[in-house]
Every structure is written in structure tokens, then in C-alpha cells.
Amino acid sequence: MPKVGMPAIRKPQLIDATMEAINEVGLQKASVAMISRYAGVSPAIINHYFGGKNSLLEATMRSVLQQLSEGVRQRLDETDTDDVIARVKAIVGGNFDQRQLDSKVVKTWLAFWSQAMHEPSLYRLQRVNEQRLLTHLKVELKRVLPNEQAVFVAQSIAALIDGIWLRGALAPSGIDGDLAQRIITDYLERQLPADILKKYS
Amino acid sequence: MPKVGMPAIRKPQLIDATMEAINEVGLQKASVAMISRYAGVSPAIINHYFGGKNSLLEATMRSVLQQLSEGVRQRLDETDTDDVIARVKAIVGGNFDQRQLDSKVVKTWLAFWSQAMHEPSLYRLQRVNEQRLLTHLKVELKRVLPNEQAVFVAQSIAALIDGIWLRGALAPSGIDGDLAQRIITDYLERQLPADILKKYS
Amino acid sequence: MPKVGMPAIRKPQLIDATMEAINEVGLQKASVAMISRYAGVSPAIINHYFGGKNSLLEATMRSVLQQLSEGVRQRLDETDTDDVIARVKAIVGGNFDQRQLDSKVVKTWLAFWSQAMHEPSLYRLQRVNEQRLLTHLKVELKRVLPNEQAVFVAQSIAALIDGIWLRGALAPSGIDGDLAQRIITDYLERQLPADILKKYS
Amino acid sequence: MPKVGMPAIRKPQLIDATMEAINEVGLQKASVAMISRYAGVSPAIINHYFGGKNSLLEATMRSVLQQLSEGVRQRLDETDTDDVIARVKAIVGGNFDQRQLDSKVVKTWLAFWSQAMHEPSLYRLQRVNEQRLLTHLKVELKRVLPNEQAVFVAQSIAALIDGIWLRGALAPSGIDGDLAQRIITDYLERQLPADILKKYS
DNA sequence: GATGAATGAGCCTTCATTCAT
DNA sequence: AATGAATGAAGGCTCATTCAT
Numbered sequence: 001m002p003k004v005g006m007p008a009i010r011k012p013q014l015i016d017a018t019m020e021a022i023n024e025v026g027l028q029k030a031s032v033a034m035i036s037r038y039a040g041v042s043p044a045i046i047n048h049y050f051g052g053k054n055s056l057l058e059a060t061m062r063s064v065l066q067q068l069s070e071g072v073r074q075r076l077d078e079t080d081t082d083d084v085i086a087r088v089k090a091i092v093g094g095n096f097d098q099r100q101l102d103s104k105v106v107k108t109w110l111a112f113w114s115q116a117m118h119e120p121s122l123y124r125l126q127r128v129n130e131q132r133l134l135t136h137l138k139v140e141l142k143r144v145l146p147n148e149q150a151v152f153v154a155q156s157i158a159a160l161i162d163g164i165w166l167r168g169a170l171a172p173s174g175i176d177g178d179l180a181q182r183i184i185t186d187y188l189e190r191q192l193p194a195d196i197l198k199k200y201s
Numbered sequence: 202m203p204k205v206g207m208p209a210i211r212k213p214q215l216i217d218a219t220m221e222a223i224n225e226v227g228l229q230k231a232s233v234a235m236i237s238r239y240a241g242v243s244p245a246i247i248n249h250y251f252g253g254k255n256s257l258l259e260a261t262m263r264s265v266l267q268q269l270s271e272g273v274r275q276r277l278d279e280t281d282t283d284d285v286i287a288r289v290k291a292i293v294g295g296n297f298d299q300r301q302l303d304s305k306v307v308k309t310w311l312a313f314w315s316q317a318m319h320e321p322s323l324y325r326l327q328r329v330n331e332q333r334l335l336t337h338l339k340v341e342l343k344r345v346l347p348n349e350q351a352v353f354v355a356q357s358i359a360a361l362i363d364g365i366w367l368r369g370a371l372a373p374s375g376i377d378g379d380l381a382q383r384i385i386t387d388y389l390e391r392q393l394p395a396d397i398l399k400k401y402s
Numbered sequence: 403m404p405k406v407g408m409p410a411i412r413k414p415q416l417i418d419a420t421m422e423a424i425n426e427v428g429l430q431k432a433s434v435a436m437i438s439r440y441a442g443v444s445p446a447i448i449n450h451y452f453g454g455k456n457s458l459l460e461a462t463m464r465s466v467l468q469q470l471s472e473g474v475r476q477r478l479d480e481t482d483t484d485d486v487i488a489r490v491k492a493i494v495g496g497n498f499d500q501r502q503l504d505s506k507v508v509k510t511w512l513a514f515w516s517q518a519m520h521e522p523s524l525y526r527l528q529r530v531n532e533q534r535l536l537t538h539l540k541v542e543l544k545r546v547l548p549n550e551q552a553v554f555v556a557q558s559i560a561a562l563i564d565g566i567w568l569r570g571a572l573a574p575s576g577i578d579g580d581l582a583q584r585i586i587t588d589y590l591e592r593q594l595p596a597d598i599l600k601k602y603s
Numbered sequence: 604m605p606k607v608g609m610p611a612i613r614k615p616q617l618i619d620a621t622m623e624a625i626n627e628v629g630l631q632k633a634s635v636a637m638i639s640r641y642a643g644v645s646p647a648i649i650n651h652y653f654g655g656k657n658s659l660l661e662a663t664m665r666s667v668l669q670q671l672s673e674g675v676r677q678r679l680d681e682t683d684t685d686d687v688i689a690r691v692k693a694i695v696g697g698n699f700d701q702r703q704l705d706s707k708v709v710k711t712w713l714a715f716w717s718q719a720m721h722e723p724s725l726y727r728l729q730r731v732n733e734q735r736l737l738t739h740l741k742v743e744l745k746r747v748l749p750n751e752q753a754v755f756v757a758q759s760i761a762a763l764i765d766g767i768w769l770r771g772a773l774a775p776s777g778i779d780g781d782l783a784q785r786i787i788t789d790y791l792e793r794q795l796p797a798d799i800l801k802k803y804s
Numbered sequence: 805g806a807t808g809a810a811t812g813a814g815c816c817t818t819c820a821t822t823c824a825t
Numbered sequence: 826a827a828t829g830a831a832t833g834a835a836g837g838c839t840c841a842t843t844c845a846t
Contacts (some may be wrong), residue, residue, distance in 0.1 A: 026319035028229050032820055042828045107318055114315035117308055118227035126371055150260025156384045164331055183357045190391040243811045430719035444832045500768055509720055518718035520629035528773055557785045565766025572729055580774050585759045592793040635841055757809045
């Protein structure tokens with residue numbers, strides 16, 4: 001009499017426990033034993049559901065990325081298709097969503113970022129994510145800027161997002177989402193031609 | 202009389218081997234055995250000279266930070282004290298120095314960045330470094346911008362530096378130092394008042 | 403459902419293996435690897451059940467002390483409450499019980515005796531044991547001797563017990579329990595007043 | 604230009620350092636490095652002068668035994684050849700000499716006692732010492748007691764000496780030499796025939 | 805004589821994983 | 826489905842010893 005639907009319960013539970021463990025002691029010391037303890041289950045469960053620690057870590061990262069991706073998509077959906085400034089703000093806002101600023105998530109992010117350089121499976125996930133951010137920005141900017149400048153500005157904004165996030169991750173005061181918006185909006189406004197600016201303000 | 206002066210030879214040798222190991226397999230898997238193999242010495246030597254793996258890692262990070270710090274200082278020394286734009290460029294240049302872009306160094310950086318969140322000793326080193334970059338920038342910018350804006354722009358440029366560096370670290374093509382200079386110079390020029398700009402171009 | 407109740411099997415098994423190892427090569431060289439080999443299990447099992455080598459050693463000592471304590475208590479229980487000479491003999495007998503004279507146990511005892519001076523946890527156990535012997539003797543002797551002499555005689559008998567035991571531990575012929583009884587009984591008879599003696603013989 | 608007479612300086616210095624190390628952390632943790640640190644010399648010195656750690660330990664034990672042996676011999680030399688009670692007291696006194704009660708010496712003794720069971724070279728030294736004490740006592744006692752009783756009493760006194768010493772070694776208050784003399788003298792007086800007793804008191 | 809350098813062996817412990825139940 | 830039992834591999838570290846100087 002196997003209970004049905006257990007995977008749908010156990011998997012998120014274990015992914016959450018993984019992030020908690022990483023938050024507490026770092027990826028390096030987040031052992032299977034500790035993760036399972038956080039989840040309140042036996043260590044063997046992890047192999048049962050994920051087939052190994054590596055798969056669990058990959059699933060955890062995938063979960064974080066998905067959350068980010070959805071945060072951005074949602075905000076874009078709620079934005080006027082033509083209001084470029086608002087759309088960029090939506091993208092920035094999605095990247096500084098409250099859930100993304102949780103210590104647990106931030107540390108998990110950073111851990112995977114470092115880890116990704118040595119694990120092809122994580123690397124691919126990371127790359128897709130990086131490119132998606134850039135693509136989103138380029139799509140919007142190309143509608144109001146010459147092609148070349150659009151790419152240039154997109155790269156800058158992507159760098160600002162990651163840079164502010166990274167520096168905030170290390171700061172004792174945490175990541176300041178509002179400051180991020182102010183910095184990036186200011187930057188964007190200085191790049192847009194006067195007529196576009198006037199149109200949306 | 203015994204051989205003397207070995208520490209001066211062994212310590213840098215071991216630090217270099219540490220970076221090589223991190224470059225190859227990541228901090229997590231960079232074991233004492235592997236590091237000593239890269240250095241061509243016995244594993245016990247690490248404890249002999251550093252007293253433990255942790256101290257070696259700390260020394261390695263310290264070494265990377267020092268190299269960065271010196272790169273910036275050198276470039277600043279070669280720059281006209283009054284030319285703010287040139288001085289900011291020097292700071293940026295120091296952060297994108299050829300030695301800092303070496304794969305070995307980049308991966309070591311990132312590994313420590315992630316690790317720093319869970320090891321107070323590394324955390325402190327990292328914080329000092331972060332603050333130093335910000336301070337350097339603020340000192341220069343305050344001479345040409347109102348106080349509040351100077352802080353704002355300094356934070357932005359610091360974020361751009363770290364963001365471009367971080368995104369480049371993950372990109373297969375590596376970090377593009379020239380692009381960094383162009384993006385940041387462009388940003389700075391859009392922030393400076395017209396009269397200042399004219400003066401230095 | 404997993405196998406259960408293993409601790410009750412494994413713990414005594416590991417404690418016994420520890421004594422065997424100490425018997426064979428001494429406490430100093432009794433490594434976790436060797437102990438687990440004697441027990442026919444993997445070295446990791448020791449940490450699984452005891453959480454470390456030190457705890458296993460402490461548990462081993464505790465086991466020996468308990469065995470001794472029970473041996474004395476049993477013999478006292480089987481003795482007439484009023485027959486002081488018989489009760490002292492019971493105490494001596496318990497200390498020279500066959501199980502306490504086994505080479506394995508003797509060497510373990512001696513090893514811990516030496517070790518106790520530098521490990522507080524072992525020291526406490528040892529002290530309790532020492533004091534218990536003395537107390538047992540004093541309780542009995544005070545019923546037939548003036549207070550001061552009772553203490554004096556109790557100390558002497560305790561010393562005789564430990565001294566005979568210690569010297570026997572080192573002798574190739576082992577510990578001679580009968581001789582111990584004769585020596586101590588003779589000593590006691592020479593200390594007791596004539597009327598008491600007559601009463602119990 | 605080798606300095607001459609160095610062995611005569613270094614060897615006692617190292618033996619003393621060994622006892623200090625044993626006193627501080629126990630035989631088990633008294634490493635060559637620590638001993639040499641106590642002696643203020645390089646670890647290699649030990650191999651130079653003793654050819655290995657084991658030899659140093661053996662020499663240390665030999666030194667302790669010699670000191671004991673001399674203490675007894677000296678006191679016997681100062682005693683009337685015919686006064687049996689005084690001679691036994693001399694033997695006891697030698698075993699509870701002030702130098703033998705030093706914490707450093709006591710812990711060294713006990714450490715070796717335990718160690719002796721597993722190292723033939725130490726075992727032999729220990730045995731010789733044990734037998735010498737017994738022989739000394741028997742020689743004296745046979746002059747005033749029937750052969751069989753003399754052996755019996757000698758064994759008892761030897762056991763008292765070792766027992767009091769052992770129990771005192773573990774007690775926080777240390778070894779009480781005076782109590783030892785009182786206990787043993789009392790015991791002896793109760794064993795001696797009345798005429799002998801009268802003769803020497 | 806004396807020492808710093810260097811090492812190989814071994815130790816305790818941790819850990820991801822497998823398995824019988 | 827779930828788990829306690831068990832393990833082999835590996836990790837960091839300590840240590841006695843050797844050697845060139």
C-alpha cells in the first residue's frame with residue numbers, strides 16, 4: 001500500500017531543507033545527514049527520491065532559478081507591453097523580489113555560482129539563466145535604442161543587477177532592492193533619448 | 202647547519218598550488234593531498250608551514266587580495282592626482298588587471314566569495330576589500346560631484362565592476378576588461394557635469 | 403522496516419573488542435581500526451554507536467567498574483548482615499572475582515588507571531570507584547572498631563587490595579586471589595579485639 | 604670541534620623534559636616534539652642522543668627506578684644492621700622519599716607501569732624493581748620470623764607500599780608518606796613475636 | 805653538535821551510499 | 826514508503842624519524 005503523491009511532498013521538502021542547510025553551514029559542509037535532519041527524515045530518503053546528493057543539489061538550484069524566472073515573468077505580464085522603462089523595472093524588480101533576497105536563497109545562489117564552474121550540469125543551468133536576463137533586457141531596449149547601444153546598455157544593466165546583488169550578498173545589511181531600482185532607473189534614463197523619456201514619464 | 206629560508210620559497214609555492222587545485226576541481230574538492238601534489242611536496246608540508254588547511258586557504262585569499270590591491274595602487278600612482286576620470290579608470294583597470302583575469306585567480310576569487318559567508322576569517326578579508334574599492338571611488342568622485350551623488354555613483358561603479366567581473370567569470374569567453382572600461386567610462390561621463398567633462402577631455 | 407535493537411548487541415561487542423585490543427597491544431596502540439577488526443565490523447561503526455573513540459573508551463571503563471561493583475554487591479547480599487569478618491571477605495572477594503582477574507580486564511584496568519590522571523571524565527569514574535571501596539570497608543569496620551581505628555584499618559585493607567592486585571597484574575603468574583584473602587583476613591584478625599573475634603569464629 | 608661531555612648534559616635534560624611532558628599531558632600524548640620543546644632543543648636531538656623515542660622512554664624509566672633504588676640503599680646504609688624494624692622502616696621510607704612523591708615522578712611511574720605490560724624492555728625493568736623490593740623485605744624479615752611467615756609478611760608489606768602509593772597517586776591530596784609509615788609499622792608490630800618487639804623498642 | 809626541512813605511515817573521523825527489513 | 830544498519834573511501838592532521846647542512 002504505497003502512499004501515492006509522496007514525491008510531490010518530499011521533493012520540495014528536501015529542496016527546502018537543502019537551502020536551510022546551505023544557509024546555516026555552507027554548501028561545503030551541508031551533508032546528506034544534515035539536510036535530512038533539517039527535513040526530519042532519514043538520510044536514505046534522499047537517495048530514494050533523488051538518487052544521490054548531486055541530483056538533489058541540481059534540483060535545488062533548478063528550483064531557485066525557476067522561482068526567479070517566474071518572478072520576472074509575472075511582473076512583465078502585469079506591465080504595459082509598450083512602456084519600456086516599466087518593463088525594465090519589472091525585470092529588475094523580479095531579480096530583487098523579496099523571495100530572492102532571503103538569506104537562505106542568497107547563500108544558495110552564491111554557493112551554486114561558485115560550484116557551477118566545476119559541475120557541467122550546474123554550469124548549463126547557470127548559463128541559461130544569465131542569457132535569459134540579457135535577452136529579456138535586449139528585447140526591451142532594442143525597441144527604443146539603436147541595436148548596438150541596446151546591447152551595450154543591456155550588458156550594463158545585467159552587470160548592475162548582478163553586481164548590486166553580489167555586493168549586497170556579502171554586506172551585513174543585506175541586499176537593498178530599492179537602491180538597485182534607483183541606480184538602474186537612473187542609469188537607464190541617462191541612456192534613453194529625450195523623446196522616449198518624455199513619452200513615459 | 203640546516204637549510205634555511207625555505208618558508209619564503211614554500212609558502213608562495215603552496216599558495217600557487219592551491220589556486221591551481223581550485224582552478225582544476227573547485228575549492229570543495231581541493232584536498233590537501235591534491236594541493237601538495239601540485240606543489241610537488243608531501244601533504245604534511247602544508248601543516249608544517251601553514252599549520253592547517255584553513256590557514257593555507259586564508260593565506261591564498263590574502264595573496265589574491267593583495268595582488269589586486271597593489272594593481273590598483275600602482276595605476277593610481279601613475280595617474281595625475283587631479284584627473285578624476287583617469288583615476289577612476291585606473292581603479293577599474295586595476296580590478297581588471299591581466300593577473301586578476303587569469304582563470305586560476307577568477308575561480309579562486311569566486312570560491313572564496315561563496316566561502317566567506319561561512320568563515321569569519323575569510324569574511325573579514327572580503328569585507329575589507331569591498332569597502333576599499335568603494336572608498337577609493339568615493340574619494341575621487343567627491344571632488345567633482347555633490348556628496349550624495351558621489352556616494353550613489355561610487356556604489357554604481359563598484360556594482361558595475363563586480364557585476365561585469367562576475368558575469369564574465371561564468372562566460373565561456375571570459376572577462377572582457379575593455380568592455381568594462383567602456384561601460385564604466387560611459388556611465389561616469391553621463392554622471393559628470395558638463396564643465397568637469399570638458400576640462401578632462 | 404529496518405533491523406532494530408542493534409545497539410544492544412553492538413555496544414557490548416565493541417566494548418569487549420576494546421578490552422581485547424588493549425590486552426593485546428595496550429591502550430596506546432589500540433586504534434579504532436584494530437578494535438573494529440576485533441569486533442568484526444567496520445571502523446565507522448564505532449562513531450555510529452559511540453560517537454568517537456573517547457566515548458568508547460569511557461564506556462569500556464564504565465563497564466569494567468560496573469562489573470566490579472556488582473561483584474561486590476552480590477557477595478554482600480549473600481552475607482549475614484552482622485558477620486563483619488564475612489562482609490569484609492565478601493568485599494575482598496568481589497575485588498578478586500574471577501572476571502576481574504582476566505588478563506583482558508586487568509590490563510584494561512591498569513591502562514585506565516594511568517590514563518585517568520589526564521582525562522577528567524575517566525578521573526571522575528576512577529575516583530568514585532576508589533571512594534566506594536573505602537566507604538564499604540568503613541561502614542563494616544565502624545561496627546566493631548573505634549571510629550579512628552576503623553578508618554585506619556579501612557585504608558590499610560583498601561591499600562592491600564589495590565597493592566596485591568597491582569603487583570599481581572605485573573607478575574607472570576597473575577593475581578592470586580586466595581593469597582589476597584589470606585593476607586587480608588590475617589590482617590583483619592590481628593586488628594579486631596578478642597571478643598569480636600571469638601564471636602565470629 | 605665537537606663539544607665534549609655533551610651527552611652528560613643532554614641526556615638528563617631530555618629525561619627530565621620527558622617526565623615534565625608526561626606530567627603535563629600523559630605518556631600517550633607526550634610527543635617527541637613536545638619533549639624537545641620542554642628541553643628547549645630540536646626534536647632531532649632525541650634521535651641523536653637516544654636513537655629513538657622508545658630508548659628515551661626506557662632511559663627515563665631506568666632513571667626513576669635508579670633514584671628509587673638509591674633512596675632505599677642510602678637509608679639502609681644509615682641503619683643499624685640488626686634493628687629489623689628500623690630496616691623495614693628504611694625500606695618503606697625509601698619508597699616514599701620526597702623525590703618519589705613529586706607529581707612528575709608519580710605520573711611517570713604509573714604511565715610506565717601500564718606501559719610495561721606491552722613492552723618487554725620496560726617489563727623487565729619493572730620486574731627487577733618489584734622483586735628487589737620483595738627481596739629486601741624478605742632478607743630482613745627472615746631474621747625474626749619463621750621462613751614461611753617472613754615471605755607472607757614481606758608480600759603484605761610490599762602490597763601495602765604499592766597499594767598506598769597507587770591510591771595516593773590518584774587522590775587529589777596526593778600520597779601521604781607518613782600514613783604509609785604508620786600503617787606499615789603497625790602491621791609489622793602486630794606480626795612480630797613479643798620478644799623481638801621488646802628488643803627494639 | 806645541532807637543526808630546520810621534509811616525509812610516509814597511520815590515526816580518527818566524516819560522508820555518501822547501499823541494503824535488508 | 827521509509828529507515829536503521831553498515832561500510833568503503835577519503836579527508837585532515839599528527840608524529841617519529843631521516844637528512845643535508
